[in-house]
Amino acid sequence: MKYLMFVCTDTEPDTDPTPEPDVDGWVDKHDASGQRLMGMGLAPKSTATTVRVRNGQTMISDGPFAETKELIVGFDLLECADLDEAIEVARAHPMARNGRIEIRPQADWDRS
Amino acid sequence: MTDARAAAAQAAAAAATEAYQRIVAALIRITGDWTLAEDCAQEALALALDRWPADGVPDNPGGWLMTVARNRALDVLRRGTVERRKLRDLAVLALTAATAEPEPEEIVDDRLRLIFTCCHPALPLEARVALTLRTICAVATADIARAFLVSESTMTRRLTRAKTKITEARIPYRVPTGPALAQRLPGVLAVLYLLFTHGYNADGEPAFADEAIRLTRLLARLMPDQAEAAALLALFLLQHSRRHTRRDAAGDLVPLDRQDRSRWDHAAIGEAVGILSELPESELPQAGPYALQAQIAACHATAPSVEDTDWPRIADCYDRLAELQPSPVIELNRAVAHGYAYGPAAGLDLLAKARASGALDDYPLATAAEADLTARAGDRVHAAALFRTAAERAHGASERRALLDRADEVQAG
DSSP states (O other), X not given: OEEEEEEEEOSSOXXXXXXXXXXXXXXXXXXXXXXXXXXXXXXXXXXXXXXXXETTEEEEEEXXXXXXXXXXXXXXEEEOSSHHHHHHHHHTSTHHHHEEEEEEEOOOTTOO | OOHHHHHHHHHHHHHHHHXXXXXXXXXXXXXXXXXXXXXXXXXXXXXXXXXXXXXXXXXXXXXXXXXXXXXXXXHHHHHSOGGGHHHHHHHHHHXXXXXXXXXXXXXXXXXXXXXXXXXXTXXXXXXXXXXXXXXXXXXXXXXXXXHTTSOHHHHHHHHHHHHHHHHHTTOOSSOOOTHHHHHHHHHHHHHHHHHHHHHHSTTSOHHHHHHHHHHHHHHHHHOTTOHHHHHHHHHHHHHHTTTTTSBOTTSOBOOGGGSXXXXXXXXXXXXXXXXXXXXXXXXXXXXXXXXXXXXXXXXXXXXXXXTTSOHHHHHHHHHHHHHHSOOHHHHHHHHHHHHHHHOHHHHHHHHHHHHTTSTTTTOHXXXXXXXXXXXXXXXXXHHHHHHHHHHHTOSSHHHHHHHHHHHHHHHHO
């Protein structure tokens, strides 16, 4: 089962003083285990461009599609047996403490 | 209905309900389809309740129900639409291979699995309680909706959304092991606690308290090395032992010192005290929050009167609880306990500290506690004035009346 991990900032990061895990270590470990298929960090939102097509017209605008305090700063694509496994992978990421991580399963078009 | 027929109906209902949980749990494990499992188990249950009173309860009620539910599930799946063919074929295969009566080890695992999945932290808290009631306790959706003050269609949507998330986000049907179990168990116990309080509150559904006790008893039996599960059962039994005396004829709360202790359920109290005495970690430094609350409740339940209560022990438990789970209400109760154990001055001192943060400002019981401690310190005029202040801020008419009565009593001496 594939899960996408949205790596986001948070207005209230962890206050625990113990050192947080290293992101390269996290990537290496989960690449080796086969749980991380790919992923990348993203450039700041000031570089974002939004594209829409309406009645044949392409509309290009500056900025992200939604203004929120929490920003998506990266993503990782996971392959995990179930949600508990994906949660274990996500909680080991440094941004689980510095920010927050949203996990979304791949849609199952076969169902319903 | 004759007595014999009534007894037969009762025996049928008891046997069928007991087996129901196991059937739902097994069908979910086998098919992975919550709605199908529930529908088919419900149909089997209805058929049993229709036939067993006349025909008698079969030798193997679980096997009978499982066979009916399994055949029903196979019917539904075979008539199902083509879109879900792959899943359907898998479920049909699994169902055909399943034995009519699950192995005893599977039964244990199935019911635990079901509890842990319904209480998964990835589901919204309200949905966890509702799903537990619906799937494990077989409470009708309309009854759950009424207890949560929402319409039946809202509750149906909430349950459907939770079941969809379980399937689509693939929340595992599994009891966590190792360190994950220690992380997940408190969440399960918190759902059971909410379920119990829903049955315990004035506007609650009394049957929910019984369901919470039944489920917690099961959990404590299935996880004998989890002290907090047993402690929660003891806490429920102790609180439930006062169910006949907690409210007067008008439905108003009766304070502990005015309850008729002979009408408490002493069998339940005995069972709870027995559970607590067997807890390996019942010594205070290691006790968890439910063990501490249960110890406090046990001190009250076994005391002949408010005065002859082991207040120093209660004060110790609140000291520890305030460290584990700091909250203004626990600080308030801690101050009251210290007031009884070590004199009103000690209580007033702690109460002043608890109120310093302002967190108890909207809490008339804090003023009432101050009034009570002041009265016992001998300042009756000030105490009466404080009771009147508390009455002004009281949340309900009955609470206000009780506080005004106390003001008059204290003033009269």
